Amino acid sequence: MSNLHPCPECNHSVGASATSCPNCGANLEEEQGIGFHIVRVIITLAIILVLGRVLMYVSESLR
Numbered sequence: 452m453s454n455l456h457p458c459p460e461c462n463h464s465v466g467a468s469a470t471s472c473p474n475c476g477a478n479l480e481e482e483q484g485i486g487f488h489i490v491r492v493i494i495t496l497a498i499i500l501v502l503g504r505v506l507m508y509v510s511e512s513l514r
């Protein structure tokens with residue numbers, strides 16, 4: 452049961468709770484970034500929804 456994942460910079464196995472790589476010192480905030488990633492997905496979906504509504508409104512007004 453290893454919660455290790457490779458460092459994106461040096462491929463050194465780093466614990467999931469580590470915020471920086473002990474080998475090269477790279478910043479590893481992926482564990483904390485999951486919530487931020489979800490927020491980004493929600494914002495992207497909201498933008499798509501708004502754009503879809505705007506496009507529908509424009510196509511309706513062009514008629």
Ligand SMILES: [Zn+2]
Pocket residue numbers: 458459460461462463472473474475476477
């Ligand atoms: Zn590293």
